[in-house]
Amino acid sequence: MSNEELKQFILTIVPKAEFTESKELLTVSIPKENLKKLVKALKDSAETTFDYLFNLTGVDYADHMTVVYHLESTRYHHCVVIKAQIPGRDDVSIETISDIYKTADFHEREVYDFFGITFKNHPDMRRIFLDEIAPDIGHPLRKDYVDEINIIER
Amino acid sequence: MGIKIKSMKQSDFKDNETLELFKETGGNILLTTVDDVINWGRSNSLWPLTFATSCCGIEMMAAGAARHDFARFGFEVYRASPRQADLIVVAGTIVRKMAPVLKRLYDQIADPKYVIAMGACAVSGGPFFYNTYSVIRGVEHVIPVDVYIPGCPPRPEALLYGVMQLQRKVKSESIMNMRDYDREHLEGTIPPKYKLNDSQSE
Ligand code: SF4
Numbered sequence: 001m002s003n004e005e006l007k008q009f010i011l012t013i014v015p016k017a018e019f020t021e022s023k024e025l026l027t028v029s030i031p032k033e034n035l036k037k038l039v040k041a042l043k044d045s046a047e048t049t050f051d052y053l054f055n056l057t058g059v060d061y062a063d064h065m066t067v068v069y070h071l072e073s074t075r076y077h078h079c080v081v082i083k084a085q086i087p088g089r090d091d092v093s094i095e096t097i098s099d100i101y102k103t104a105d106f107h108e109r110e111v112y113d114f115f116g117i118t119f120k121n122h123p124d125m126r127r128i129f130l131d132e133i134a135p136d137i138g139h140p141l142r143k144d145y146v147d148e149i150n151i152i153e154r
Numbered sequence: 155m156g157i158k159i160k161s162m163k164q165s166d167f168k169d170n171e172t173l174e175l176f177k178e179t180g181g182n183i184l185l186t187t188v189d190d191v192i193n194w195g196r197s198n199s200l201w202p203l204t205f206a207t208s209c210c211g212i213e214m215m216a217a218g219a220a221r222h223d224f225a226r227f228g229f230e231v232y233r234a235s236p237r238q239a240d241l242i243v244v245a246g247t248i249v250r251k252m253a254p255v256l257k258r259l260y261d262q263i264a265d266p267k268y269v270i271a272m273g274a275c276a277v278s279g280g281p282f283f284y285n286t287y288s289v290i291r292g293v294e295h296v297i298p299v300d301v302y303i304p305g306c307p308p309r310p311e312a313l314l315y316g317v318m319q320l321q322r323k324v325k326s327e328s329i330m331n332m333r334d335y336d337r338e339h340l341e342g343t344i345p346p347k348y349k350l351n352d353s354q355s356e
């Protein structure tokens with residue numbers, strides 16, 4: 001599918017979606033409530049078949065948080081970037097997609113570890129890396145993170 | 155009497171005095187001769203551990219490869235097991251998660267053992283000195299260091315210079331006053347703010 005067709009397809013599922021077309025990847029920004037519905041439709045419908053989640057990461061924009069999903073279809077070789085917007089920054093949460101893509105399981109734990117975004121209905125919502133350094137380390141990639149002992153500010 | 159390194163002229167070493175002072179003269183002829191033999195053997199067969207944590211490791215590999223080839227100076231072959239190595243070249247950034255692993259590798263090396271801190275990261279944290287929650291600012295917080303090589307990354311020639319400085323240091327040792335590795339281990343060099351929690355610092 002071309003980017004234009006993908007756009008139309010996504011708009012039928014999430015009318016509120018906003019698009020930005022960067023260099024190569026089609027980027028769509030959606031409210032977090034619509035995420036699961038959209039991802040499921042993109043994966044299941046025959047003409048899109050996004051069967052490969054190749055990246056999942058978080059971003060802290062200071063006034064809101066975002067979780068970014070990169071999807072690819074190994075059959076049609078088209079890609080899409082989904083940015084799920086989460087308003088606010090305290091006690092932020094979003095629905096898990098680890099039941100759709102198994103690989104999202106560890107990625108979501110990583111995002112939780114570094115950003116403190118919890119994923120609802122995740123089978124095993126624990127830290128994945130940082131608990132070995134210190135269990136009370138906090139979420140170090142958040143913009144408001146402070147660590148007076150280990151960080152030298154400049 | 156200077157310390158002789160076969161492949162390098164005495165005058166090519168900067169700051170000669172420090173290491174010359176290191177070598178304590180005195181003792182009888184028999185012991186210094188034994189020292190010479192032992193140090194000749196040790197300094198010309200220092201085998202490094204295959205240990206590289208980031209970009210500096212690429213330069214270390216280059217130093218081991220054909221063009222620079224530090225096997226010429228007795229750094230014969232990288233050993234994949236600390237049990238067979240004499241030397242760790244800490245080539246790269248050490249983060250808080252890596253520190254206990256590095257400490258364990260160092261402890262597993264048989265005496266005598268040496269450490270070279272290669273690159274700004276291993277010397278002081280380097281480019282990651284500020285605004286980081288994870289990087290150890292200098293590997294000397296974890297294990298004792300013999301030679302520091304600055305640079306980001308140091309060229310293979312700089313590493314060669316560093317390893318030859320290490321050879322000079324080894325040649326200044328004497329069996330009369332051996333380094334006490336157990337003592338060093340107990341005294342530890344990890345400052346309190348880097349205290350690793352119990353499960354990690356065995
Ligand atoms: S000193 Fe520079 S080249 Fe070496 S590991 Fe650090 S960042 Fe990389």
